[in-house]
Amino acid sequence: MSELFQEKIDDYHAGKMTPDEVDSFERELAKDPSLLSESNLQKEIIDGLKGYRKSQLKSRLDAIDLTPAWTSFGSQPALIKSLLGVSVATIIGTGIYFYGESDKKVTPLSDVTIDAPRPESITFDRITPAKIFDGKINSLETTSKSLETNQKAEDFATDKTISKEDKKVFVPSFEVPEITSLQDDKALQTSFSDELSGDELSKPTRDPIEVETEITKSLDVRYKYYDGKLFLSGDFDKVPYEILEINSANGRRIYIKYLNKYYKVETTDRLSILPEVVEQKVIEELRILRESK
Amino acid sequence: MKDSEILNRISCGDEQALDYLYKKYYRMMTRIVLSNDGTEEEAKDVYQEALLVFWQKAVRKDLILTSKISTYLYSICLNQWRKELDRKSRLSSERVEGEYFQQHDSKERLKIVTGCIEELGDVCKKVLTYYYFDGMNMQEIANKMQFANTDTAKTKKYKCKKKLDSLIKLRYTTEDFFD
Incomplete structure (x- = not known):
């Protein structure tokens, strides 16, 4: 089949011929059966090519994802995981936020801010635990210690490493001696339960108190004391303070002498003003302790 | 994408524009039939x-x-579905049977031609289908296939068609088509 005849057949089957051309071509076909047969074959081939292309395009269209955007949104596992992760993180974050807020309400220290003192050395007298044995004060050591006080009081107060369960409740007990017999050591005799062996006296519970101070211009002495740590805040530049510590089987009692006054240290994790000792008997006892050291 | 852009791209044989159009109006158009x-x-x-x-x-x-492309497509879909419904309602069991055999023969012949088309190279398949189905002229085919000129496209089309004819004639006699 020549190229010219091929073009004719193509035009005929594509409907590109004019009516006159069509008539002429059909007359030609009618005269020659082999030509008619060829034309019919060509029509089948052209239809086959059209069908082939159509099926190609339909396959292409079939392969298109027609899921609407809002449903395909849910069919993407990675996206779901991401959103789930964000949601969980949000819930946890919200929980922590509110839990943290409730914790803050329990601890009013959060609104107490004490400026860190100038790094400087403070010298003060410190009395190590007095050993009471057989009703007598065996020793009352006084040491001096230099302490760097460049840490914020707030840090001290909010020591996260100390849980509430770990805090040892300090219940001071004090046996008031007879004033009349204070001149001799009998007045300082402890009860039978207070009589301890030397080993017992050296238990870890008798560890020296860790003291930190902060110099302020306030005349009030503020303090915190828990878990063997004592924090003091006051104007100690001019007049040093003195710690008086008495250990017995009933527990540890701590007093502070400052500006000729005695103050009692009680266990507390809140920054409080030191309560002044007003009981004359206790003041007298502490005075004797100081003089006998 | 605006209608004018879609039409412009499709007229250049951009199949991705066809994909876009298909997806865009799928729900609207299939609702007519559903x-x-x-x-x-x-x-x-x-x-x-x-x-x-x-x-x-x-x-x-x-x-x-x-009009809008959607309106145009809607009218085609509606007419096609009406024709299909008419065809379904008019067909008697005899005519269905006759049509079945006619369709069966047609499918068989299509299968033969398709088998031979599959044996052609990719370039020949494209040139022939672009010409016979898409209705591209030689210039468009030359552009799309990146041929040097229209003569190259014309020669390629002629050779490919001749090859396909010979494949079909080699394997099947004309009587297989028209007996």
């Missing part, structure tokens, strides 16, 4: 046929759009 007792498969087939009519007319530059 809401008139048609199945999802029938609806899809009607829409695809309508879209391919649009494709052919656009590529052949036979289309002068006086």
